[in-house]
Amino acid sequence: MFSEEELASFYSHLNCINSSQAFPAEDELQRFLDNSLCVLENEDSSYRPLGSDCKPGGLLDFSASDIPVVIVPDIHARAEFILRILDFKIDGRTVLQLLNEKKIYMVCVGDAFHSESRGYERWLEAYKDWSMNVYAGQAMQQEMLENIFTLMIIMELKNAFTANFHFLKGNHENILNETCHGNFSFRKFVQEGIMCCDFIRQVYGDVVLHLISLWEKALPVCAVFSDFGVSHAEPAFAFSRNQIIDYHKNDDVVIGLTWTANDEAEEQSVQKLMENLNPSAKKSGVIWFGGHRPVKDGKFFLRQNGRYLQLHNPDEMNIAVAVPGKIFDPVADIKSVL
Numbered sequence: 001m002f003s004e005e006e007l008a009s010f011y012s013h014l015n016c017i018n019s020s021q022a023f024p025a026e027d028e029l030q031r032f033l034d035n036s037l038c039v040l041e042n043e044d045s046s047y048r049p050l051g052s053d054c055k056p057g058g059l060l061d062f063s064a065s066d067i068p069v070v071i072v073p074d075i076h077a078r079a080e081f082i083l084r085i086l087d088f089k090i091d092g093r094t095v096l097q098l099l100n101e102k103k104i105y106m107v108c109v110g111d112a113f114h115s116e117s118r119g120y121e122r123w124l125e126a127y128k129d130w131s132m133n134v135y136a137g138q139a140m141q142q143e144m145l146e147n148i149f150t151l152m153i154i155m156e157l158k159n160a161f162t163a164n165f166h167f168l169k170g171n172h173e174n175i176l177n178e179t180c181h182g183n184f185s186f187r188k189f190v191q192e193g194i195m196c197c198d199f200i201r202q203v204y205g206d207v208v209l210h211l212i213s214l215w216e217k218a219l220p221v222c223a224v225f226s227d228f229g230v231s232h233a234e235p236a237f238a239f240s241r242n243q244i245i246d247y248h249k250n251d252d253v254v255i256g257l258t259w260t261a262n263d264e265a266e267e268q269s270v271q272k273l274m275e276n277l278n279p280s281a282k283k284s285g286v287i288w289f290g291g292h293r294p295v296k297d298g299k300f301f302l303r304q305n306g307r308y309l310q311l312h313n314p315d316e317m318n319i320a321v322a323v324p325g326k327i328f329d330p331v332a333d334i335k336s337v338l
Contacts, residue, residue, distance in 0.1 A: 110170020
């Protein structure tokens with residue numbers, strides 16, 4: 001636990017990362033990745049059960065906890081979003097203070113990279129360069145500064161508050177742009193997936209590229225609390241507890257928790273999944289949170305008869321504050337940090 005002075009210094013450090021105008025050196029970025037990868041690979045099995053491969057599994061299990069949870073939708077290179085959340089006050093204390101005091105969990109649903117529509121014009125400029133084999137032109141440098149600084153801040157928070165800060169794997173956690181291991185190559189407006197991969201390879205080399213890939217594959221894919229759960233996308237199926245824990249051997253689990261499109265999920269998948277993960281949980285109201293598919297208007301959208309809540313509005317900076325044992329009210333409990 002940090003002292004007040006240390007916590008202020010840590011917050012200042014995160015702001016310095018975000019405000020920097022220069023890419024970190026290769027050895028510095030490797031150090032960040034090595035440290036965070038070590039943290040992920042050695043998480044406490046009391047809340048992250050080990051898979052059959054003796055590695056931390058895909059499930060975060062906090063079903064016995066009664067402390068509040070801040071649920072963060074897709075980040076997409078918005079480091080400023082994370083910093084604003086840390087400074088947001090709940091009952092008079094900032095989220096950063098509560099993390100430090102172990103009085104709150106912060107669960108991000110994933111997607112650290114790719115500015116998407118916010119950087120649309122920049123992506124078009126970067127694509128012109130990429131099409132001419134210029135992989136680190138000015139536009140792509142601006143994009144990747146945001147991506148890398150966001151990644152570094154996420155890693156620093158995970159290293160500092162290991163048991164209370166969590167970042168789930170999203171479908172954009174695929175730096176190699178591969179189609180395997182539950183991943184699919186990615187493009188939206190241009191060729192964002194391979195463009196980011198080519199940039200990292202040219203600017204930092206294959207070692208950093210490999211370390212980012214290992215970090216992504218070490219991320220959990222699902223979190224369960226006393227009466228609600230969280231994943232990047234709407235759960236496609238009611239996976240078993242063991243299937244989720246052994247996600248490294250079950251590509252369908254990764255796909256089904258990170259890629260599900262609207263109307264693709266099995267009927268009542270979240271209710272059945274909650275029964276598999278925590279049979280004693282309540283089954284009414286919102287019992288599962290996710291992002292992935294954007295909410296076009298407003299703060300949220302309810303699916304599966306109100307059991308599943310989509311939170312991701314890329315034009316806003318909203319979080320959900322869920323309290324175990326308290327019925328979640330989307331109107332009152334979704335907060336803007338702007």
